[in-house]
Amino acid sequence: MKKINTSPISGMQEFLPDTQATFDKLKAKIGEVYHRHGFLNIETPTIDRLDILLAKAGGDTEKQIYKVVKTAESSDDADQGLRFDHTVPLARYVVEHENDLTFPFKVSQIGRNFRGERAQKGRFREFYQCDVDVIGRESLSSLYDADVISTLLDAYDQFELDTPVLARISNRKILTGFLRDLQVIEKSGEIYNIIDHSEKVAPEETKGALVELGLADGTVAKILKFIDLHGNREEVVGGLNEFAVKDEMFTDGVSELEQVMKLLEADGLDKKIEADMKIVRGLDYYTGTVFEFCLPEYKQIGSVGGGGRYDNLAGYFTEQKLPGVGGSIGLSRLFYILSENNLVKDQTDKPVDYAIIPISDEQIDFALKVAKRLRDEKNSVTVVYMDKKLGDKLNYAAKIAKNGIVIGEDEVASGEYKVKTFN
Amino acid sequence: MKKINTSPISGMQEFLPDTQATFDKLKAKIGEVYHRHGFLNIETPTIDRLDILLAKAGGDTEKQIYKVVKTAESSDDADQGLRFDHTVPLARYVVEHENDLTFPFKVSQIGRNFRGERAQKGRFREFYQCDVDVIGRESLSSLYDADVISTLLDAYDQFELDTPVLARISNRKILTGFLRDLQVIEKSGEIYNIIDHSEKVAPEETKGALVELGLADGTVAKILKFIDLHGNREEVVGGLNEFAVKDEMFTDGVSELEQVMKLLEADGLDKKIEADMKIVRGLDYYTGTVFEFCLPEYKQIGSVGGGGRYDNLAGYFTEQKLPGVGGSIGLSRLFYILSENNLVKDQTDKPVDYAIIPISDEQIDFALKVAKRLRDEKNSVTVVYMDKKLGDKLNYAAKIAKNGIVIGEDEVASGEYKVKTFN
Numbered sequence: 017m018k019k020i021n022t023s024p025i026s027g028m029q030e031f032l033p034d035t036q037a038t039f040d041k042l043k044a045k046i047g048e049v050y051h052r053h054g055f056l057n058i059e060t061p062t063i064d065r066l067d068i069l070l071a072k073a074g075g076d077t078e079k080q081i082y083k084v085v086k087t088a089e090s091s092d093d094a095d096q097g098l099r100f101d102h103t104v105p106l107a108r109y110v111v112e113h114e115n116d117l118t119f120p121f122k123v124s125q126i127g128r129n130f131r132g133e134r135a136q137k138g139r140f141r142e143f144y145q146c147d148v149d150v151i152g153r154e155s156l157s158s159l160y161d162a163d164v165i166s167t168l169l170d171a172y173d174q175f176e177l178d179t180p181v182l183a184r185i186s187n188r189k190i191l192t193g194f195l196r197d198l199q200v201i202e203k204s205g206e207i208y209n210i211i212d213h214s215e216k217v218a219p220e221e222t223k224g225a226l227v228e229l230g231l232a233d234g235t236v237a238k239i240l241k242f243i244d245l246h247g248n249r250e251e252v253v254g255g256l257n258e259f260a261v262k263d264e265m266f267t268d269g270v271s272e273l274e275q276v277m278k279l280l281e282a283d284g285l286d287k288k289i290e291a292d293m294k295i296v297r298g299l300d301y302y303t304g305t306v307f308e309f310c311l312p313e314y315k316q317i318g319s320v321g322g323g324g325r326y327d328n329l330a331g332y333f334t335e336q337k338l339p340g341v342g343g344s345i346g347l348s349r350l351f352y353i354l355s356e357n358n359l360v361k362d363q364t365d366k367p368v369d370y371a372i373i374p375i376s377d378e379q380i381d382f383a384l385k386v387a388k389r390l391r392d393e394k395n396s397v398t399v400v401y402m403d404k405k406l407g408d409k410l411n412y413a414a415k416i417a418k419n420g421i422v423i424g425e426d427e428v429a430s431g432e433y434k435v436k437t438f439n
Numbered sequence: 440m441k442k443i444n445t446s447p448i449s450g451m452q453e454f455l456p457d458t459q460a461t462f463d464k465l466k467a468k469i470g471e472v473y474h475r476h477g478f479l480n481i482e483t484p485t486i487d488r489l490d491i492l493l494a495k496a497g498g499d500t501e502k503q504i505y506k507v508v509k510t511a512e513s514s515d516d517a518d519q520g521l522r523f524d525h526t527v528p529l530a531r532y533v534v535e536h537e538n539d540l541t542f543p544f545k546v547s548q549i550g551r552n553f554r555g556e557r558a559q560k561g562r563f564r565e566f567y568q569c570d571v572d573v574i575g576r577e578s579l580s581s582l583y584d585a586d587v588i589s590t591l592l593d594a595y596d597q598f599e600l601d602t603p604v605l606a607r608i609s610n611r612k613i614l615t616g617f618l619r620d621l622q623v624i625e626k627s628g629e630i631y632n633i634i635d636h637s638e639k640v641a642p643e644e645t646k647g648a649l650v651e652l653g654l655a656d657g658t659v660a661k662i663l664k665f666i667d668l669h670g671n672r673e674e675v676v677g678g679l680n681e682f683a684v685k686d687e688m689f690t691d692g693v694s695e696l697e698q699v700m701k702l703l704e705a706d707g708l709d710k711k712i713e714a715d716m717k718i719v720r721g722l723d724y725y726t727g728t729v730f731e732f733c734l735p736e737y738k739q740i741g742s743v744g745g746g747g748r749y750d751n752l753a754g755y756f757t758e759q760k761l762p763g764v765g766g767s768i769g770l771s772r773l774f775y776i777l778s779e780n781n782l783v784k785d786q787t788d789k790p791v792d793y794a795i796i797p798i799s800d801e802q803i804d805f806a807l808k809v810a811k812r813l814r815d816e817k818n819s820v821t822v823v824y825m826d827k828k829l830g831d832k833l834n835y836a837a838k839i840a841k842n843g844i845v846i847g848e849d850e851v852a853s854g855e856y857k858v859k860t861f862n
Contacts, residue, residue, distance in 0.1 A: 022757075024484050024535075029484070031481070032481075052814045054794075054819055058456055063448060063505075063564075064448065079511055079512065082486075084507060086555060090503075109453070130485075132512060135513070141513060142484050157824035279803060284807075332442070333445050335442070381705040384706045384707075388707070396476075397475065397476070399477075402543070
């Protein structure tokens, strides 16, 4: 019967109402957690100037930006595109509104972003991201790094998964200082990439890649030992000290890591965090703390969120120093992964609480009164208007609602009605 | 200090956090009302195929569609654009998922749409719309027209305006039947336009435009008398009967109007509705009930929402008959208008409930415990980490939060703390 292709474009997520209700509920809960942790919500336009979007994009991201063709009536503006993350528009926002904001500025953003990448399972071209960031002016305490991680862990708790979520934490300064001490800092870009990929490949492959870079055997061995360090604060800091690195940046990084981990321990999160030297985070704008969230019982899933510290959020837009720390839950991808692995608690309840069925038009007045009363008690109520037999109306009611109320002459006369609960 | 233009593109709405909080609250309340009236929420992709978007666009809308340039990696798909309303993607959605939906399908959509029109005050190129629709299969009772109007009136109630909102209701069949009876149906398009514009111009101008169409004086007089008809059900139906029109469509329209108005009266909304023959609604896909919402005390504002009945939602996409009725609140525009007229209750409360200030790092553990306890009681709580004097921390706390709690050695020792309420 269809005349044209009505499927959504590939790479777009489109849910039936039941699944949408589950998704919406999770999204709302994340928003509530962000609010409870004192983050102020903002929303930036979906469309932004290309010179803003491209300022920091680079590499693959630049190729993935959707450009927007201005219309005849909107041609007065600069070249435009769809935002591909929340960080770049946030940088613009903070610079634009700097004088009206209070710093440290704790800010949350929940919305859709766009990347025109190759369509593949579990990757979406339009996707929800749920971000928190803290932006300072001139300086920002490392404790906010812990604040962001703690907030995100609380958000994951809202998913009520039957499997634990772990925050894996490192600090870019440790790795950079370590490579400086090993005198291989000029190859840091390549080494970062190899470490970043090391979880997806066999250990020999990582070793091979490092050897191929022309590193000495001793250096390769040290790097492999380094990236294998993970565990609680004492274990990892102890392991790091064994390297006896003489580099100020390394020492700074270790002490920041300790500070962040200590605060999270004080926050009762010691079971949910681990220091892990494998964590690099590809994006090169991170300058300190970096972190990723994973489900340790589902290693194959990979990261389900992450973030880190960037010392100069808006360097492209302003000379004012605006250090920040931020983290993000990629909700669309996470929801897909959790659904695929049956980890999301299903929205088994039908979303409508009561379907009210007036037998004939004479009973509509009373049906509306009952509906109003139930709605005042915060119920979701629908009145069924169908020119069909009572049986058909009841079938419809049973499909959409938890309970049905039939209103006939007797009910109107007595003012009383029965509530039938559907299975 | 800024290096480049960081303002949002013209025609985009971007709020500071306080205003955003007010906006978010209204949006959430509208969503709650839609849910309480039994509408299931869905979300369609922002980007859709151009052949879907253009199927029903036509006229100005077509010129206002933002086209999206596919990226190298997303080039496998059809030509694409940004949705300009919720109705077209809904038509696609209903056809695509027809077998998985239960009809009548009561559905809500709250999201951003895009029109690249000339930038002008109070008109936005990216804007929130909050829609409800009821879609039937083969048939759909006119009572759902009243259901939609009642739901939208309830949503406007959530704005707690100090000024009333009025639903002005007509039915396209009445006007069409009337013009048929006058034997001027071949000029209906032009006449619809003149009526649609009649509120924005002086009565003589409307008369002049009708005369210019070449209509007989008697016909012009009748049309002017017709569009002047407004008031409660009895008044308007009485006025319509005086025309003694012999046209089946006219009669059908009047009886549908009566049915819709009667249901709304039974729903206790008689003070909030009026039949009004001036209501046409420009879009030509409406086929029955049409309605608009206005603020009678602010006539210059014009319509703040509206909708109507369309007998064939998805005629371009399927041969299956899918009659529907829908209405929409243009939230971005409405919020702008209400703000300009000081009609929105300000979010004067600061969104953060408590700012907790540990005097030194030794008190952080206890500060985190207090924060957790307050968050468990649903408060929004932030812990202040600033390497500054207590006075500076208190100034910051007072700017962002309703209350401040200073945690020093004494508080940790005693386990007790004072709450300071900021003005």
